[in-house]
Amino acid sequence: MEKNKKFLTVLITVALSGVLAACGDSSEESSSQPANNSSAQNEDGGSTDRDSADSEENEEENSSGSSDNTQLNEQENTDNSSAASNDGESVESSNQNENHESNKDEYLKKLNKMEEADRYAEAKTTTAELVEQEAERYRNWDEELNKIYGLLEDQLDKGQMDQLREEQRIWIQQRDEAAKKSSLKYKGGSMEPLEYVATQASLTRERCYLLVAKYMK
Structure with a gap:
């Protein structure tokens, strides 16, 4: 009987030790999770800061690119206006020359018709x-x-x-x-x-x- 009691006592002690060990592990996991979450949040927070910095850099680049495009468009418009003005002057000068030439040509055609009328x-x-x-x-x-x-x-x-x-x-x-x-x-x-x-x-x-x-x- 005494041997049986001792054996049961040992079993109970082992069982309690196992339960206590299991509770200890659970407590450690529970306490470690907030720390990990906190670390994750810090890491996420750091990532957010980097994203914010990248966003600001992208905005600056877009703003600079937009300014450059505006300057290029203004320059192109100025060049086009100048080219149109030069083309207008060239066309006007060409029209004047054509008018002068057409006056002479028109009169020569008139003389040709008179000569043809005489011939026939x-x-x-x-x-x-x-x-x-x-x-x-x-x-x-x-x-x-x-x-x-x-x-x-x-x-x-x-x-x-x-x-x-x-x-x-x-x-x-x-x-x-x-x-x-x-x-x-x-x-x-x-x-x-x-x-x-x-x-x-x-x-x-x-x-x-x-x-x-x-x-x-």
């Missing part, structure tokens, strides 16, 4: 009718020559116009002399007046082309 005009049959036809052709070209001369008076400066006026006076004299000389081939005949006025018409037509090509702007 129906020829008369009698000498008197031919003389009248050539006289009409001469009047048309002489009238056009006077129009061209009037336009050049507005375009040329005083020195150039004085020179042209003298050239024109000499040319008229030479034209009439050439017509007279050409008509003498038919002196005394019915063709003499026809040749005279036909030569005047042809030389006046040539003079119109010359003045437009040489002087008109």
